Amino acid sequence: MNRLPLDDDIIDSIFTFLPTFADLQAAILTSKAFYQVFETRPNSTMRAVAYNVVGPALPQALRVLRFHLSQNISYEMCYNKNLPAPESNYDIERFILPKETFGLVENVKAVRGLEDLFSLRHKDRRFESSQLSPEESHRFQSAMYRVMLYCKVFSYRRYRMYRGFIEDRGAVGIDPQVFEEREVVLSDYGTKDLYEILSLSFFLKDIIQDTIEVFDVEDSNELDTILSIGPSSIYYAFKDSVVAFNAASNDVNESLDPMDLQDTYPSLCGYISKPIEFILEQREGKKVSRDDDEVRYAILKAENIRGEHDCCDQCGQDAGFDLFGPSTYNYFGKTSRVLHVSTLRSLLPGKLRFNTHDRFNSYLTQDFWQNRNEIAFVAVLEWIYDGHKSSEFEAWNKDDWLCEDCVQHILSAHLHVWLLDLMIKNGEAVLEDCWYGYNCRTQTHSQHHATRLNHLCVQTRFR
């Protein structure tokens, strides 16, 4: 019995409501009496707090953390004799070590972040945070941890030596033993689980594709190779900007010494999808495609999806999840080919986009906007609606949901005026307008002319 006016059971039950491991630690350190209460039931208390942190997908989250390669096997070996045991209650019942809590918290961040993105892209674009129902969220998170485990077990690092290896054997395509190992691991899951995993592998590849599309990397085999870096790396690469994505993709490429993708990555082509499709075909007796309802609605219930066919408020085009509004700006700021700051200049009128000498160029760089912690095209839109809208756009409203074509249309009509305003605000000297304005050809080849006159204006003579 402690010397506090509280029963030990009450203290114990308070512990089980703590939302984070840090709160639990702080509570235990408050007094010796609290510590003693914790010591009587450390296991159930840790499990209860872990459940509060992770949620119902805790067994899958623990399984990811607790898979370790045995000591005499390295990540350099392409065959894996050390496959994870099937999912069981064993993982949840084992004591959660304090050091495991860090890994749990790290993975929770990535899985929740991905759930937010999934919700934004597939359930309800009006919110940046997840709108998944408790059941949908549970399905999403369990499946995402299962993908995470798969990428840990079949790490791309394992196949570094693979090329030489298959050449020695004169084999083509994926090695049957590697394929079998994957099949063994995935066969432990029920059919519904496999549809969920497959559906999330498509979602992750979409993020990769949307993000690196900016750099024109578009190859389904390449998407698979990058998928093998795993959900956490994909999430952080997306979050920390596209540059990190290229680094991640280079990491995979370098470690695999690519020559021809199909030949070089037989072990990563169809990384998750091929073995699942193989198992499902055997179980269901039919080929599985991405458009099947079992895949499309593996995580979300069809009737819960909102705004899938919503139209653009200006042109009426059915754009659904691709509509632009405050909740989707961040996503498109990273993924749009045209609206990304590095490509925004292509929307400038006349010959301005070919003028590489003018000071305005330094305002259309990634560095400039990253330092300001703003998304360039969003700053332009806000400026337009903040009293700078030209009369042609009288009927356009700040809270319109717009398709990408319409966003481009309104931006390109204002971009040069905004740029000039921004430069003046930043203390740039006001130059005399060139008579030809943005249509001037000389600005594209004469540095002297381009730096002497302003071209962010309309043509006033010789029209």
Ligand SMILES: [Zn+2]
């Ligand atoms: Zn439109």
Ligand SMILES: [Zn+2]
């Ligand atoms: Zn000129």
